[in-house]
Amino acid sequence: MDGTHRGGISLRSLSRGDVLEALAFVIGVNVVGGLPAVLGGPDSAWFESLEKPTYYPPELAFPVVWTLLFTLMGLALWLVWRSSRDGRRLALGLFAVQMAFNVSWTPVFFQLEEVAAALAVIVILWVLLVVTIEAFRRVDRRAAALLVPYLAWVTFAAALNYGIWRLNA
Helix, strand or coil, X not given: CCCEECECCCHHHCCHHHXXXXXXHXXXXXXXXXXXHHHCCCCCHHHHHCCCCCCCCCCCHHHHXXXXXXXXXXXXXXXXXXXXXXXXXXXXXXXHHHHHHHHHHHHHHHHCCCHHHHHHHHHHXXXXXXXXXXXXXXXXXXXXXXXXXXXXXXXXXXXXXXHHHHHHX
């Protein structure tokens, strides 16, 4: 069972307050996750000059995928936040740490132009994310499942980062 402090959550049992609270988590994670992009991104001359791996997706994929992932992350975080199960505080702390690594990748890669350092950041992020998913699983299996697409994308992003590093080192 996923024991939350208000009982199991189903769509029928959600109050207006629950929906607004969940929405606040979703918006919050999207804002925090999106802030580094304000500093700069793939439209720089430096990035455009880099050789990219053949599996590099169209630029439009990144904001679409990240918005979806940050939304799922916000919902997962909300589910854990509402829980009264043992391990909740650890899960929330791990989420905060992995999120710090998530938002640090963009400035390291794009502003500092440190492809190798960014690769190290994303590898650490990947490990922290696996640990966070396990911590979320102990609190609420649904929350852990909501983070699986994020892990898949971070895995792909790490492969992209590695490919760019290898092609331009």
